[in-house]
Amino acid sequence: xxxxxxxxxxxxxxxxxxxxxxxxxxxxxxxxxxxxxxxxxxxxxxxxxxxxxxxxxxxxxxxxxxxxxxxxxxxxxxxxxxxxxxxxxxxxxxxxxxxxxxxxxxxxxxxxxxxxxxxxxxxxxxxxxxxxxxxxxxxxxxxxxxxxxxxxxxxxxxxxxxxxxxxxxxxxxx
Numbered sequence: 001x002x003x004x005x006x007x008x009x010x011x012x013x014x015x016x017x018x019x020x021x022x023x024x025x026x027x028x029x030x031x032x033x034x035x036x037x038x039x040x041x042x043x044x045x046x047x048x049x050x051x052x053x054x055x056x057x058x059x060x061x062x063x064x065x066x067x068x069x070x071x072x073x074x075x076x077x078x079x080x081x082x083x084x085x086x087x088x089x090x091x092x093x094x095x096x097x098x099x100x101x102x103x104x105x106x107x108x109x110x111x112x113x114x115x116x117x118x119x120x121x122x123x124x125x126x127x128x129x130x131x132x133x134x135x136x137x138x139x140x141x142x143x144x145x146x147x148x149x150x151x152x153x154x155x156x157x158x159x160x161x162x163x164x165x166x167x168x169x170x171x172x173x174x
Contacts, residue, residue, distance in 0.1 A: 002057045016045060022062075023069045030073040036080070044072040118168055122161050125149065129157035130165075 003011035020041060027040040047068050055064055119127050125147075132143035133154060140151045149157065 001052070001055055001061050005052060005055065005057070016048075019048070019065060020045065022065070026066055026069040027073050030070075030077060036076065040069075040073050040076050043076060044069045047072055118165055121168060122164055125153070126157045126161035126164065129154045130161040133158050 001015060004015050023041050023044045024037060027037050027044070031037055031040065048065065051068070055061065119130070122130065128147050129143065129149065132138045132147060133140070136143075138146065140154055143149075143154050144151050147154065
C-alpha cells in the first residue's frame with residue numbers, strides 16, 4: 001500500500017488483486033448471496049480507491065481494510081432492507097421468446113409515412129402511450145410522468161393500440 005500511495009501503478013494493481021479474496025472472505029461473514037457479495041467487494045474496492053490517501057503506513061494495513069469492508073457490508077445490508085420495505089420480488093415471472101412470425105404484420109407497412117398515418121388513426125391516449133413506450137423506448141415511469149397517465153393506463157392503452165394496429169394491418173391485406 002505504501003508503494004501504491006506513492007504512485008506505483010503496478011504495485012496498486014497487485015494490491016487490488018491480492019486484497020480481493022480477503023475482502024470476499026470478510027464480506028461473506030455478513031452475506032451468503034453471491035451477487036450481493038460481489039457487489040460488496042466492488043463497493044469496498046472503490047472505497048479503498050477513494051480513501052487510499054487516509055491509510056497511515058505506520059499502522060497495520062489489514063485492520064484498516066477490514067474496517068472498510070465491514071462498513072461497506074453493513075451499508076449494503078441496510079440499503080437492501082430499506083429497498084425491501086418498498087419493493088417486493090416478482091413471483092411467477094415467465095420468460096417469453098419472440099416468434100419468428102411476430103413481425104410479419106409489419107411486412108405490409110412500406111414507409112415511415114404509412115406508420116405515421118396508422119398512428120393518427122389511433123385515439124390520442126393510445127397513440128401517446130404507444131409512441132412513448134415503443135417508439136421513444138421510455139420506461140413506464142418516464143412515460144407516466146410525461147403523459148400524465150398512470151402506469152396501468154399506459155399498459156392498457158399500449159395493448160389496445162397494438163391490437164387496433166393489427167386489425168388495421170389485417171384490413172389492409174384483404
